[in-house]
Amino acid sequence: MRKRKELSGIEEDSLLYHEEFRDKETEEPAVLPAPEKEEFKILGKSTTRIDGQKIVTGQALYTHDIKLRGMLCGKILRSPFACAEVVSVDLSEAQNLPGVHAVLQLRTGRVNYAGEQVAAVAAVDEKTADKALRLIKVIYNPLPFAVTEEKAKQEGAPRVHQVANVQKFNDYSRGDIEKGFKEADVVLERNYKTAVEVHQPAETHASIAKWDGERLTVWDSTQAIFNVRDGLARVLKIPASRIKVIKTYMGGGFGSKLGLNDYTVVAALLAKKAKRPVKIILSRKDNSLCVGNRPSSHQTIKGGVKKDGTLTALHLKNYTCGGISRGDQCSEPIIDVYRCPNLKVEEYSVFTHTGASRPTRAPGHVQGTFALEGFMEELAAEINLDPLELRKKNYSTKNEGDTGIPYSSKGLDKCYQSGAEKIDWQRRNKRPGEGKGRLRRGLGMASQIWWGVGREETLADIKLHQDGSVQVVCGTQDIGGGTRTYMATVTAETLGLKPKEVTVKIGETVYPWCGSSGGSTTTPSVAPAARDAALKAAEYLKQQAAKKLNLEASEVVIQDKKLVNKNNPSQSVAIKELLGERLWEKVFHGEYTGRPSEFAYNTFGAHFAEVQVDTETGQIKVLKVVAAHDSGRIINKLTAESQVIGGVTQGVSTALFEERIMDDSTGNPVNPNMRDYKIATSLDIPEIIPLFADMIDPRINNLGSKGLGEPPRIPSSAAVANAVYNAIGVHIREIPMTPDKVLEALKRKEVAR
Amino acid sequence: MEKKSKKRKTFTRRDFLKGFGGGALGAAVVPKYLPPAPAVLQTKEGKIPHYSRKQITITVNQKNYSLEVEPRETLLQVLRERLNLTGTKMTCDRGECGDCTVLLDGIPVYSCLTLALRTDGAKITTIEGLADKEKLHPIQQAFIDKDAYQCGFCTPGFIISSVALLKGNKNPDLEEIKSGLAGNICRCGNYSNIYEAVSAASKRMGSS
Ligand code: FES
Ligand code: FES
Numbered sequence: 001m002r003k004r005k006e007l008s009g010i011e012e013d014s015l016l017y018h019e020e021f022r023d024k025e026t027e028e029p030a031v032l033p034a035p036e037k038e039e040f041k042i043l044g045k046s047t048t049r050i051d052g053q054k055i056v057t058g059q060a061l062y063t064h065d066i067k068l069r070g071m072l073c074g075k076i077l078r079s080p081f082a083c084a085e086v087v088s089v090d091l092s093e094a095q096n097l098p099g100v101h102a103v104l105q106l107r108t109g110r111v112n113y114a115g116e117q118v119a120a121v122a123a124v125d126e127k128t129a130d131k132a133l134r135l136i137k138v139i140y141n142p143l144p145f146a147v148t149e150e151k152a153k154q155e156g157a158p159r160v161h162q163v164a165n166v167q168k169f170n171d172y173s174r175g176d177i178e179k180g181f182k183e184a185d186v187v188l189e190r191n192y193k194t195a196v197e198v199h200q201p202a203e204t205h206a207s208i209a210k211w212d213g214e215r216l217t218v219w220d221s222t223q224a225i226f227n228v229r230d231g232l233a234r235v236l237k238i239p240a241s242r243i244k245v246i247k248t249y250m251g252g253g254f255g256s257k258l259g260l261n262d263y264t265v266v267a268a269l270l271a272k273k274a275k276r277p278v279k280i281i282l283s284r285k286d287n288s289l290c291v292g293n294r295p296s297s298h299q300t301i302k303g304g305v306k307k308d309g310t311l312t313a314l315h316l317k318n319y320t321c322g323g324i325s326r327g328d329q330c331s332e333p334i335i336d337v338y339r340c341p342n343l344k345v346e347e348y349s350v351f352t353h354t355g356a357s358r359p360t361r362a363p364g365h366v367q368g369t370f371a372l373e374g375f376m377e378e379l380a381a382e383i384n385l386d387p388l389e390l391r392k393k394n395y396s397t398k399n400e401g402d403t404g405i406p407y408s409s410k411g412l413d414k415c416y417q418s419g420a421e422k423i424d425w426q427r428r429n430k431r432p433g434e435g436k437g438r439l440r441r442g443l444g445m446a447s448q449i450w451w452g453v454g455r456e457e458t459l460a461d462i463k464l465h466q467d468g469s470v471q472v473v474c475g476t477q478d479i480g481g482g483t484r485t486y487m488a489t490v491t492a493e494t495l496g497l498k499p500k501e502v503t504v505k506i507g508e509t510v511y512p513w514c515g516s517s518g519g520s521t522t523t524p525s526v527a528p529a530a531r532d533a534a535l536k537a538a539e540y541l542k543q544q545a546a547k548k549l550n551l552e553a554s555e556v557v558i559q560d561k562k563l564v565n566k567n568n569p570s571q572s573v574a575i576k577e578l579l580g581e582r583l584w585e586k587v588f589h590g591e592y593t594g595r596p597s598e599f600a601y602n603t604f605g606a607h608f609a610e611v612q613v614d615t616e617t618g619q620i621k622v623l624k625v626v627a628a629h630d631s632g633r634i635i636n637k638l639t640a641e642s643q644v645i646g647g648v649t650q651g652v653s654t655a656l657f658e659e660r661i662m663d664d665s666t667g668n669p670v671n672p673n674m675r676d677y678k679i680a681t682s683l684d685i686p687e688i689i690p691l692f693a694d695m696i697d698p699r700i701n702n703l704g705s706k707g708l709g710e711p712p713r714i715p716s717s718a719a720v721a722n723a724v725y726n727a728i729g730v731h732i733r734e735i736p737m738t739p740d741k742v743l744e745a746l747k748r749k750e751v752a753r
Numbered sequence: 754m755e756k757k758s759k760k761r762k763t764f765t766r767r768d769f770l771k772g773f774g775g776g777a778l779g780a781a782v783v784p785k786y787l788p789p790a791p792a793v794l795q796t797k798e799g800k801i802p803h804y805s806r807k808q809i810t811i812t813v814n815q816k817n818y819s820l821e822v823e824p825r826e827t828l829l830q831v832l833r834e835r836l837n838l839t840g841t842k843m844t845c846d847r848g849e850c851g852d853c854t855v856l857l858d859g860i861p862v863y864s865c866l867t868l869a870l871r872t873d874g875a876k877i878t879t880i881e882g883l884a885d886k887e888k889l890h891p892i893q894q895a896f897i898d899k900d901a902y903q904c905g906f907c908t909p910g911f912i913i914s915s916v917a918l919l920k921g922n923k924n925p926d927l928e929e930i931k932s933g934l935a936g937n938i939c940r941c942g943n944y945s946n947i948y949e950a951v952s953a954a955s956k957r958m959g960s961s
Contacts, residue, residue, distance in 0.1 A: 048897050048898060048900065049897065049900065052897035053889070053897065055896075055905035055908050056880075056889065056894075056897060056909075057884055057889070058838070058839070058840015058880035065839035127825075201906075202842070202850070202852060202906035202939075202940045203842070203904070204844070249904075249905060249906075250904060251844075251905070251906030252903075252941055254940075283846075284844070284845045284846065479904060480905070480941050482903075638900045641946075642900045642902075642943055643903075646903055646941045647942070649943075649944060653942070673845065673847065673849060674844075674849040674850050674938060679938055679940065681937075681938055681944075682932070682934045683931050683932065683935050685944045685945060
């Protein structure tokens with residue numbers, strides 16, 4: 001049914017990032033059912049982070065902070081032109097500058113966006129490296145370019161690739177939409193627009209490369225150490241076994257640090273040439289140019305509904321712009337969230353001469369949800385139905401897309417109920433915009449769907465040492481979600497310890513394999529693997545204790561660092577004592593093996609927002625967001641709440657402020673910084689109330705947990721927009737909803753009257 | 754909103770930039786950080802002060818350092834690169850995010866916008882200098898308790914700003930906390946937990 005057309009003539013690398021999140025076909029695994037929550041003492045409660053002390057004292061080392069003996073500063077010269085032919089690069093003067101240890105030409109031929117790498121230097125310090133960059137002489141032959149969607153779509157616009165700038169990449173249909181429209185009592189058609197966003201992680205992208213003979217060590221601010229390692233092996237043509245990638249602490253990625261970066265390769269090449277370690281830190285400006293962005297979207301939805309709220313047909317057309325790479329597939333929400341028998345999707349990429357896009361926390365879903373949920377809100381008003389009722393009316397219990405299989409668990413109904421209760425949904429304007437006065441209040445809501453399953457073959461080890469100390473090891477990375485802490489809590493829970501008593505080792509490719517920290521896959525991969533290893537360790541300890549105590553292993557339980565006869569608690573042996581009798585450590589391998597394939601596994605949620613709109617200034621103030629989520633069992637309530645709070649904050653920021661603006665005359669962004677690129681700060685933050693359905697999925701893994709990284713990022717922008725509609729009675733179908741757009745919309749309303 | 758009339762003792766982002774934005778304005782507001790009588794250069798546009806490398810003495814976290822700095826060097830660079838105090842972070846390097854905030858004679862400044870040679874004789878506190886050996890500052894402890902971070906990159910700056918806020922206003926309400934921290938950006942978006950942490954710390958500090 002669904003076809004994803006391969007695009008010829010496009011560099012494959014620019015497409016790679018997008019395939020990360022798809023739920024892979026799985027083999028039938030032997031699944032241990034997730035236990036009921038009553039059994040747990042630590043899991044599900046709030047546990048403060050085990051690495052908190054390091055963070056609040058400034059001792060946590062980020063890639064930016066790492067210094068090696070003899071380390072050089074690497075800097076990259078980037079094209080100032082959006083499209084140009086590099087005619088010549090003269091490195092000689094830079095090379096001769098005292099203090100410069102290596103120079104590199106990185107490009108011949110065409111550069112395709114402002115910010116593309118052209119040359120690089122490594123020098124003793126930043127000042128010298130900057131000076132050396134200024135001494136590089138590049139002759140460019142500037143070529144015509146198109147950096148905006150409008151221009152790139154025009155007839156005869158300069159082409160980004162050999163193929164035309166507009167390319168269809170998704171074609172999906174089910175049922176018969178024409179028939180569906182005929183059955184409808186009301187048919188609406190609406191246009192929605194979302195802007196290009198920039199990730200802007202606090203720590204800019206950075207890598208350090210160091211060679212020891214043929215062996216390469218790379219410290220990288222990354223969400224995926226193994227992707228970096230394997231990418232380096234491919235590009236540098238050296239065995240992966242000779243590369244070690246280390247990620248210590250990292251200051252945010254949000255999808256922009258999921259793969260190998262070109263500057264990491266440059267660091268490795270410079271280090272090889274200079275025979276000294278090289279560190280490259282990208283600038284804040286680079287963030288807007290060359291390390292990804294969230295593609296814009298320009299969506300049209302036509303939909304039909306019966307008077308009772310039954311959806312009869314939906315048609316989505318999307319033009320999405322992800323620079324030189326493909327835009328975002330924004331159709332998953334419309335395909336899956338609601339039951340609708342007749343549906344058609346057509347999605348097109350519009351290529352421009354701007355840096356390649358990368359997944360941005362919930363790629364496609366933020367844009368798709370904004371459009372779909374806005375549309376639902378207007379449909380509801382059209383047939384005079386409570387918008388929440390419209391959603392409930394079209395509730396689905398199975399995958400509505402390709403597979404049609406039932407959800408293993410779905411708590412969206414619970415989210416609707418708890419969220420509506422918490423925000424007091426009855427307070428909303430029964431007719432959008434019925435309030436009076438200059439300051440108008442409104443309530444709006446939106447639903448969310450995302451994947452959030454684990455990656456098969458994720459490994460974790462538990463080591464029991466002779467002295468009784470315990471280590472849990474996994475080649476994952478903590479990008480702020482509290483991975484270290486839940487690895488400790490899962491281990492501690494299973495082995496009767498306190499989280500602080502477990503040592504956690506992560507972030508190096510010498511550790512057992514784990515995938516990238518992206519797509520809400522980390523918790524449902526790592527936690528079950530650690531749990532698996534810990535269960536094996538517990539079983540071993542029970543058996544050893546049983547021997548010692550002359551019992552059956554089944555009669556032994558683990559409690560407070562001891563193995564205890566459950567029928568006679570006075571009979572026990574300490575874990576430490578058991579292990580002390582061993583001659584060496586004992587290692588247990590854990591794995592997340594997958595889930596039964598006859599079910600669909602998704603995360604769900606619903607956000608409810610309250611806003612106040614100043615009809616004179618056009619200013620929107622978000623007052624409150626209630627964020628209800630079904631992400632399976634919550635492992636650590638404290639860090640889970642932080643995930644939700646962060647997601648909502650970013651969603652509010654997207655709704656109101658964020659937009660990368662390209663200058664059509666220079667081909668460069670006009671706001672490549674954190675001042676002109678607006679991000680929500682302290683004064684913009686609403687009251688945020690996270691709620692969890694906390695349902696235990698019976699099949700997904702041995703803990704019943706799903707991911708939570710993406711979900712809270714998805715519906716808040718849409719919920720805010722819908723609340724604005726409820727407040728002023730006219731829908732602003734474009735984010736960010738800046739005051740000018742609000743005033744514009746209010747005028748529209750007056751004209752319509 | 755009966756609090757309206759109360760005078761705010763906190764800084765807004767704009768005050769923050771205005772008062773300590775480095776350059777001439779910063780010099781006018783904090784004259785004592787000017788080095789003594791610089792040499793003067795005659796140019797076509799008139800006379801401008803001229804600094805060469807300059808010896809400065811600063812006290813950072815109660816330790817004295819004497820070092821020669823170049824006019825171009827920022828306090829942030831000196832802290833991170835020369836004194837190896839990497840707890841203070843660089844996120845934007847141009848006064849937009851607050852991650853580089855340190856206390857300069859008790860006042861919060863963006864160290865990326867503060868020229869090192871203007872800090873001669875100053876007492877500087879960075880995130881590394883807040884805890885009393887193993888005993889965390891109550892604000893640090895509150896950040897752990899309330900999970901007021903995710904990636905943690907903005908945390909040192911937020912904690913330093915919070916220290917300054919609570920010094921000037923022992924018992925801030927939510928609005929005052931918000932405006933007191935308006936000079937810092939948390940991209941992970943954990944603000945609401947940060948407010949809770951600051952509020953909890955203020956209570957703890959008030960009762961001890
Ligand atoms: S690094 Fe100084 S304000 Fe951003
Ligand atoms: S915790 Fe990541 S930027 Fe604040």
